[in-house]
Amino acid sequence: MTGERIFHYLCIGCPLGCRLEVEENAAGTDVEVRGWGCKTGKAYGRQEHTDPRRVVATSVRVSGGRWARLPVKTSGPVPKAMVRDVARAVRPVAVAAPVAAGTVIVADVLGTGVDMIATRDMERA
Amino acid sequence: MITPEVRQLAPRYDVVVSGAGPAGMAAAVGARERGAERILLIDREREAGGILWQCIHHGFGLHHFGEELTGPEYAERCLRQVTDGGIDVLTDTYVYDISPDRTLTLMSGSHGMRQVRAGAVVLAMGARERTRGAIRIPGERPAGVLTAGLAQKFVNMMGLLPGRRVVILGSGDIGLIMARRLTLEGVEVLGVFEIMPYANGLNRNIVQCLHDFDIPLSLSTTVVDIRGRERVEGVTVAPVDQALRPDMSRAHDIACDTVLLSIGLIPENELSRRIDLRLDPVTSGPVVNSTMETSIGGVFACGNVVHIHDLVDFVSQESLLAGRAAGDYVTGRRPPADNIRLLPGDNVAYCVPHTLSTDREHVVYMRVRKPMEKCTIRFGDVFSVKVRYVFPAEMVNITMKPKFLENFHGDSLRVDVVQR
């Protein structure tokens, strides 16, 4: 093991889709990003390699509403590795209409420090 | 809660907007801004907002609202503007017919068959998804073959899962979004198959909807057979050659119970055809001037009914313009007529609007036919702009300033995108 490792990412900054190469230094304390066409890609490669995060949007069951599902999202991005777990954790949740947009549906989901919030009003049917 | 429904239907309105999706909502707001008083916004669904309600993912609004929103959040903001503007919203109602004198025949769940007259009309019916018939996939006709957008409505609004093992045909953004959405609901997504050698969706969706969940994307590959008696039991996929002919010797079968189609959108112009609006054969939408007015005076059009947009933000911006022009029309303000026609040239599929005036600034939207890097967009010899790249999947928009046209005296401008 040399400790040097190379990882590949597709830049999402624009349709050019530069293929980024991220190389960790031996100590694993820093990275070098190559293959970018502009600064956006350079920053994206670093972020995506060291701390990738996503906003999770899903829906929960709602009773007595205009629709059967209430859309929700995380109030901020969560670590990419937790996306599936976050979605699974809210799957059994059910609420009753009416619900106002912005209402916290699950607080501090899986200890991530972010809440699952309603992204629309759900009026009674 | 915002439900600005109308109780009484008047026989006459200043502006009637057909379709209350993002285009219709912005158009109604634009008409109000310019002093139209009685505005009626009509939609066939049970609530205004259009497709945005089912697009529960995040990533809308960066251009128009300056922050990233989910579809429902974007819809609520637009709807708030509609309510604040005191605009009448009539849902559960279909605009069944329209005459050139702007009399609309409505079929309404709450009001029955009615006619209303409009000082100006804005067509904002949007688009519908291409279905299996549009690409003639051979095979049987079992249940379980549906468009990605319909599946999105089932999952995100109605709480129904379309199946357990899903194959997605076409790499359009809705298909990619649904690959992730179904995965998060515990459905197995076996792969996305795209007949072209490149993906149609945004790189962001390739990464965040497919790579994040290890969902394979097969380019230059298509579905050549769908099997199943009652319900889909499987599909056959095969790679295609450069002429898009499948190579059956390399075909293989996949067992699945659902096929989602994400193969493009078609503007919904049935109403436009009823009054014989001039349509552009490339966009399949109405030909419009720089105020988004169609070939019939007082009839405006905006959003996906005119040309398919890739970002809702541009739909809102274009529609605000259309609505303002409709407002000007009914309050008697007429801008100078357009005097320059735009002619799509090299590597330009179309330009919207189709004509320009020289007195004010315009945004020209256009789509290219093939990808190009390091190129120049040329408007005749009056104006050119260098761009790093163009892609067919990404609409180009160029701001045309009056000073560029100061010394131009022709009546048409050819638009070319050329390599530097």
Ligand code: SF4
């Ligand atoms: S690095 Fe820059 S040019 Fe390359 S894809 Fe990313 S944003 Fe586009």
